Amino acid sequence: MAERPPVVDWTRDFDHNHPDWSQDPHAIWDDLRRRCPVAHTDRYRGVYLPVRHDDIRAIAYDTEHFSSRRISILEKPPISAPIPPVTSDPPRHRPQRTMLLPAFTPAAIGELEPVTRQMCNELIDAFIAAGRCDAAADYASHVPTRVISRMLGVNERDGDRFRTWIHDLAGDSVEDGVVFTRVIREIDAFFRAEIAVRRTNSRSDLIGFLMDQTIDGEPLSEQHLLGTLRLLLLAGIDTTWSSISHTLLHLARTPEHRRRLATEPALMPSAVEEFLRVLAPVSVARLVVKDQEVGGCKFAAGEMVLLPYPAANRDPEKFERADEIVLDRQENRHSTFGLGIHRCIGSNLARMELRVAIEEWLRRIPEFELAEGASLNWSRGLVRGPRSVPVRFLPV
Ligand code: HEM
Numbered sequence: 001m002a003e004r005p006p007v008v009d010w011t012r013d014f015d016h017n018h019p020d021w022s023q024d025p026h027a028i029w030d031d032l033r034r035r036c037p038v039a040h041t042d043r044y045r046g047v048y049l050p051v052r053h054d055d056i057r058a059i060a061y062d063t064e065h066f067s068s069r070r071i072s073i074l075e076k077p078p079i080s081a082p083i084p085p086v087t088s089d090p091p092r093h094r095p096q097r098t099m100l101l102p103a104f105t106p107a108a109i110g111e112l113e114p115v116t117r118q119m120c121n122e123l124i125d126a127f128i129a130a131g132r133c134d135a136a137a138d139y140a141s142h143v144p145t146r147v148i149s150r151m152l153g154v155n156e157r158d159g160d161r162f163r164t165w166i167h168d169l170a171g172d173s174v175e176d177g178v179v180f181t182r183v184i185r186e187i188d189a190f191f192r193a194e195i196a197v198r199r200t201n202s203r204s205d206l207i208g209f210l211m212d213q214t215i216d217g218e219p220l221s222e223q224h225l226l227g228t229l230r231l232l233l234l235a236g237i238d239t240t241w242s243s244i245s246h247t248l249l250h251l252a253r254t255p256e257h258r259r260r261l262a263t264e265p266a267l268m269p270s271a272v273e274e275f276l277r278v279l280a281p282v283s284v285a286r287l288v289v290k291d292q293e294v295g296g297c298k299f300a301a302g303e304m305v306l307l308p309y310p311a312a313n314r315d316p317e318k319f320e321r322a323d324e325i326v327l328d329r330q331e332n333r334h335s336t337f338g339l340g341i342h343r344c345i346g347s348n349l350a351r352m353e354l355r356v357a358i359e360e361w362l363r364r365i366p367e368f369e370l371a372e373g374a375s376l377n378w379s380r381g382l383v384r385g386p387r388s389v390p391v392r393f394l395p396v
Helices: 017-025 023-033 052-060 093-098 104-110 113-130 135-140 142-152 157-170 177-200 206-211 222-235 237-252 255-263 267-279 345-364
Strands: 040-042 047-050 131-136 284-288 291-295 298-299 304-306 367-369 387-389 390-393
Touching: 023 142, 040 131, 047 052, 047 298, 052 237, 052 291, 052 304, 104 345, 113 131, 113 135, 113 142, 113 345, 131 135, 131 284, 135 142, 135 237, 135 345, 135 387, 142 206, 142 222, 142 345, 157 177, 157 222, 157 237, 177 222, 206 222, 222 237, 237 255, 237 267, 237 345, 237 367, 237 387, 255 267, 255 345, 267 345
Parallel strands: 047 304
Antiparallel strands: 040 047, 131 390, 284 304, 291 298, 367 390
């Protein structure tokens, strides 16, 4: 990782790639919420950081002043590689999104539950006899990769390639235009080959489904098709992986929670919402396209805004005992899947994967703890989660 200048003052010089942020961004956001609820930095060519729920919500809903044309924060001007619908603004966004929804309904996702359970068990079979594993690398990272591969109709054994692409697009190397262009070319070549196969023999998978879509009576352009396929492949992998591995880390450290879930399985739906809320992985960005004022602060056109949805979830103005995981919390309108028109299309899928992954783990490995001397390795950037969670299984 490139050496970064130390942060002098988080209110006017924050850096979302700083190791302190990766280790514990909530400590930073809590402090900012008390002192300066909209922080700013001149790094990355100028970025604002609101940390109160209501300000984050107002910006996410305001597509007139805040555009999704740019959703990541980079040192250099990014190379344009749209991934519709997430990088589209109204009015183009709505039809691009609507056509995807039938593939992600609760009924469509429900059909994937048995195979997801089977995949989780195959993963557990591979390490249970050893009495230990890395819950992030050996388990959590594979569950969403295998499920989305199955949905798309591509080879589930290609998972390592997909994770390498994510790594290259999320790390420092994304600043390197050569790496970025190479990865996009590789993904596009991968999908072009898959599309060609389906042009000769149609298939009823997600790629085939997308190839059949039209907008205003016209088939999707190749750029649109490839952009959306890139999004569908990548949007659900490191996000869901982070939620599963962070939840397992929490359970490894919290015996009373894993025991309660093992003995009261009916708690699982509300517990999953709490894991999603408190351990939320995803922040996104917007480009300010017109000057605006939110929460008493001015946002100047041309700069970026970072929207930390995980901070919105821990705002004490919005949630009682905001930092605490309350397994049976009843009212839980969290922002983990975003707010406004870009709210996550994959939320039913992510919820199912998280629930099934935790249910199967607890059924087979009810007692476990962090391995002695375990070092956790946190991802950097806008999707945050532990990438290494070494655990040891305990006798029951
Ligand atoms: C725990 C797992 C996940 C989290 C926390 C998450 C979070 C998010 C967030 C915060 C957004 C809003 C982005 C914005 O405001 O600009 C979003 C959008 C999106 N997510 Fe997810 N996501 C997860 C899993 C998935 C999965 C499994 C898929 C399926 C492939 C998926 C597909 C999408 C798509 C297509 C959008 C764009 C929606 C639009 O622009 O209208 N996500 N997600």
